[in-house]
Every structure is written in C-alpha cells, then in structure tokens.
Amino acid sequence: MGLLDRGVEIKSPEQIDAMRRAGLVVGRTLELLRGSVRAGISTGELNAIAEENILGSGAVSSFKGYHGFPAVICTSVNDEVVHGIPGDRVLADGDVISIDCGAIVDGWHGDAAITVAVGEVPAEVTELMRVTEESMWRGIAAAHLGGRVTDISHAIESYVRREGRYGILEDYTGHGIGSEMHMAPNVPNFGKRGKGPKLVEGMALAVEPMLTLGTKDTDVLEDDWTVVTLDGSWAAHYEHTFTLTPQGAWVLTALDGGREQLERLGVPYGGRD
Numbered sequence: 583m584g585l586l587d588r589g590v591e592i593k594s595p596e597q598i599d600a601m602r603r604a605g606l607v608v609g610r611t612l613e614l615l616r617g618s619v620r621a622g623i624s625t626g627e628l629n630a631i632a633e634e635n636i637l638g639s640g641a642v643s644s645f646k647g648y649h650g651f652p653a654v655i656c657t658s659v660n661d662e663v664v665h666g667i668p669g670d671r672v673l674a675d676g677d678v679i680s681i682d683c684g685a686i687v688d689g690w691h692g693d694a695a696i697t698v699a700v701g702e703v704p705a706e707v708t709e710l711m712r713v714t715e716e717s718m719w720r721g722i723a724a725a726h727l728g729g730r731v732t733d734i735s736h737a738i739e740s741y742v743r744r745e746g747r748y749g750i751l752e753d754y755t756g757h758g759i760g761s762e763m764h765m766a767p768n769v770p771n772f773g774k775r776g777k778g779p780k781l782v783e784g785m786a787l788a789v790e791p792m793l794t795l796g797t798k799d800t801d802v803l804e805d806d807w808t809v810v811t812l813d814g815s816w817a818a819h820y821e822h823t824f825t826l827t828p829q830g831a832w833v834l835t836a837l838d839g840g841r842e843q844l845e846r847l848g849v850p851y852g853g854r855d
C-alpha cells in the first residue's frame with residue numbers, strides 16, 4: 583500500500599479484494615437488519631443481530647471500541663441523524679431508523695448505512711429517504727479516474743437541490759477508508775466540482791449523504807455520540823464504500839457490487855465479481 587496525493591491510502595488489487603469481503607459482510611448484515619426492523623423491536627436487539635452476523639462471518643466490527651463506541655451498529659431514530667447508540671429504545675410504527683454498520687476482514691474495512699421506515703411513514707419522509715439514497719448513487723456515479731473528490735460532493739448537492747428543500751449536513755462528511763475506517767480525504771456532501779485529491783485506482787471512499795427535512799444544523803446529545811437535528815426535523819442517511827478500477831466503479835458494500843444502480847445511471851461497472 584502506498585500513500586499518495588495528500589495522504590490518501592492507495593490499495594493493491596488484493597487489498598481491494600479484502601475490502602470487498604469486508605463490504606459483503608456489511609452489506610449482508612444491513613440486509614438482515616432491514617428485514618428485522620419492525621414495531622416492537624429494540625435498537626439493542628438489532629445490534630445483537632448485527633454482532634452475531636458479523637462475528638459469524640469471521641469478521642470484526644469496525645465500530646465497537648472505536649473511540650469507546652459500545653456497539654457494532656449506530657441506530658439513529660427520527661430526528662437523530664447519525665451515531666445513535668443502540669439500547670432499550672423500542673421502535674414504533676411511523677418511526678424511521680438509520681442503521682450504520684462497519685466490519686473488518688483481514689485488517690480491511692467496509693462501511694455502509696441504510697435508512698428504514700418502520701411501518702407507514704409520512705410521504706415526505708419516504709421522499710427524504712429516496713432523495714438521500716439517490717444522491718449517494720449520483721455521487722458515486724460522478725466519480726471517475728482522473729476526476730477529483732469534490733466531483734462526488736457536487737453531484738450529491740446538485741441532485742438534492744434539484745429535488746427540493748432539504749438540509750445537507752456540513753459538519754459530517756464521507757471519508758477515505760481502507761486499513762482504517764476514517765482516513766483522508768474528507769468527502770463533503772456539497773461544494774464545487776474539481777477540488778480535492780485526484781481520483782486514482784486503489785483509492786477507496788465512503789460516500790454518505792445525511793439529509794434532513796429542515797435544518798443542516800445539528801447538536802450532540804449528552805451521551806456524546808448521538809447527532810440530532812437542531813430543529814427536531816427528521817433525517818435520513820445512506821452510505822456505501824466504493825472504489826474505481828480501470829473498468830469503472832465497484833461498490834464494495836453493495837451485494838451486487840452496485841452493478842444495477844450504476845448501469846441505470848449509465849456508468850460502467852468495474853467490479854471483479
């Protein structure tokens with residue numbers, strides 16, 4: 583592995599393959615959790631399901647013990663945006679929960695997040711979820727070898743602004759990922775294109791738009807982790823880890839490598855599986 587432009591870690595194809603294995607553990611864990619979300623289940627129970635699946639896959643959690651974080655997933659409900667701690671909270675019909683998960687295989691990380699509705703939620707919340715997820719895909723689709731990191735940021739922001747009035751968090755961003763979960767560079771969810779480190783083969787980035795139905799401004803609860811919107815508006819968060827190969831993009835935490843969504847957006851699929 584080498585360190586290139588501005589401290590960005592460059593992975594060999596073999597190391598990216600290990601990140602794919604970690605990404606699949608994360609992707610499968612999130613699909614398991616998506617199927618487990620229901621009124622009456624606690625966030626702590628979701629964490630237990632995730633932990634059993636991560637360890638049973640021969641992986642290790644990226645989150646547990648990270649700066650003292652006590653769980654293998656973050657569970658952020660309604661006006662909580664990110665970094666919520668699983669516990670006794672029981673989900674109710676009409677809630678929306680963002681679940682963030684990370685796993686390590688052979689020292690290499692994968693990081694992804696989904697937002698799931700619990701039963702029926704208001705149409706504006708369903709639309710918030712759709713816009714957030716689609717902005718993530720638009721961001722990934724905007725990345726190509728020789729481009730710059732903020733090409734992703736710009737694609738996310740311009741899509742979101744086109745779709746409506748949403749708060750885009752500015753204090754939290756996507757990030758480089760590889761031998762650690764959070765590495766250079768930051769991947770903001772807003773900004774001009776053409777800035778930041780060059781996108782090169784062997785780079786891996788976690789793209790993670792965090793949108794709200796109101797303000798972009800947030801606060802952190804007394805648990806020192808949970809990020810909530812300042813105005814109480816509800817939020818959504820989606821994330822995938824991806825890389826660029828000479829053939830195209832490869833979404834390491836998507837079960838199909840991102841093939842379906844990339845092809846829909848007219849981007850060549852660059853996966854090795």
Ligand code: MG
Pocket residue numbers: 682683684693694695821
């Ligand atoms: Mg994450």
Ligand code: MG
Pocket residue numbers: 693694756757788790821
């Ligand atoms: Mg992340």
